[in-house]
Amino acid sequence: MTAVSDVSKTGEPAANGRVAGDEVLRVRDLHVTFDVRAGRLPAVAGVDLTLRRGEVLALVGESGSGKSALSMALVGLNRGPRTTITGSVEFNGMDLVRASDRELRKVRGNGIAVVFQDALAALNPLHRAGAQVAEMITTHRAVGKDAAWNRAIELFTDVGMADPHRAVRAYPHELSGGMRQRVMIALGLANNPDVLIADEPTTALDVTIQAQVLEVLKELQREHHTSIILITHDLGVVAEVADRIAVMYAGRIVEYGTRDQVLFDPQHPYTRGLLDVVPSLTGPVTGRLSAIPGSAVTGVERPPGCAFAPRCRLAGPECEQPVELRQRGGEQGHLDACTKEDHR
């Protein structure tokens, strides 16, 4: 890698100085709406988020809460005639929301990469595993096919492939689920991105393989100081690898804090419901997120106030007022979006 690109990756204040030293990505008032038959679906409804260098931010929330819509919107992967994305995503001195497709393509797979959940579906069935990784490299680097291929072998070694030389030549269907997910991770890391978005990277795997893949992810993240946005339903995973946690509900972040703050001192009733914590719990949290009675808000109509109120045991008249995410009952830096003061 050249010295020039190294400098651009240190996250030094960009020319306009919008992103501070250790902040890699800054999301401001991000909205993502999909035009559907019933109207305009607000999948992401005003999200503010900051990702620091080298941190793992876990994005948790029920199905349909907008986790994927949010993370895909960061690199415009859900851009389309039926999608409206507003707000800003500052990255390397660029606003990715306003960036042209051409500018965005330079960021995709390079500065920001994505690891998808179902590697069998996410990899092209007709191309060799190594070729799929090499393609990502040659798209952004002026290197020859052979060099890219060798780099793929290197990456396959890094992600703990049993036999990298054979694996690069294999087609996706010839690899096991765990190996395929490693290919996906190798793909994500191919260009040493600043940000890696991992959308449920281990959900499709069985428990032991899950642990191995997570280990690989963690190790590589420490080594390269990659920032990771990790979307998962698995509390065990969150407890193990997350530095910070953002809890999403109905397209908004309703709670944000460090791992310990959110896991051990959840503020928002929704988070409490998800964690299903009892006050005495002090040991490590494990298991899947709990199911909360009632169903998530996914329709086109949204109440002006707290979207969780209809399902909340504590809801009162004040919950009909608009509410923002800010410091309330929690420790310094622990934000939540619940106006009720008496539930804590």
Add this chain to the structure above:
Amino acid sequence: MKRALLRLLAVIPVLLALSTIVFLAMRWIPGSPATSLAAGGNMNATAEEFTQSEERIRVALGLDQPLWKQYLTFLGDLVTLDFGTSFYGSNSVLKLVGEALPATIELTVAAMLIAILIGVVTGVIAAWKKDTVVDGAIRVGATVSFSLPWFALGILGVVVFGVVLGWLPIIGRLPNSLGYHPTTGFVLLDAILQNRPELVWPWVKHLILPATTLALSMAGFITRIVRTAVLEVLGDDFVRTARMKGLSESAVLRHHVLRNAALPIVTVLGLQFGALLGGSLITEMVFAYPGVGNLLVSAVHQRDYPIVQGAALAVAFLFVMVNVVVDLLYLVLDPRLRKVTA
């Protein structure tokens, strides 16, 4: 490979059944080859002489035998790959069909290529521009192409380009004046083998009208298939991965979408080939094109049983070969169907 071989074997009973049907059908329709042969012999013969001559011919051709005996003889010949000779003249079935078959293959393949070119280009554009004016226009065009009477329009083409404008020849395959003597029977191949480049252009000119007529009858259908297949693949996860890599849209299309969409398209094209083959037999008649279709029709008129049987077998065989080719193409296109090596 084994799969393809098995398929070839499975085809034998099909060919056998087809031959049997053709065998019976020819003997079932009224009129005997002996009658037309006797009538063709001597115009001034008396009725008695005529009947005697007819009877001699019947015996000579073995048509006096009971049907089951004829059938056994026919089967025996078939098994030893003896396809017989024409009732008229001394030409073997193998020679006559062998001369006509390349012409039919050329016409069918040319039509297929034109149809694929039109169908794939419009289908991909329609899928790419889904729900836009372009997509709408292509879809309307495809539907129209579907419902037009192309053979009537073929005749219109003959009148306009052949007769009025005089740009294109309207009948035949090559002018006799060129003195073409087939080596393989495929003009393009022979032009190379015999070093006669002057054969190529007249050959192309003769193909344009019939092949285009035939192709247009199918292009609209291919457009629809391609559009659907491409749209389906565009929704696949690996396309999103390709975009995530930062590839340009055209690279996504070329490297990831098209090859995956090719799988269902090839299946349908393989199936459509049968229809195209049937269409080319009819087209041959419109354009007096010397292929298997014309051979077959004149043989049916003349009750030239061996030719009819041979030509029908040849068409069926061609159909089978296309299926084998489609199978092999699959193996080339889709590694998942190959034997697991890793």
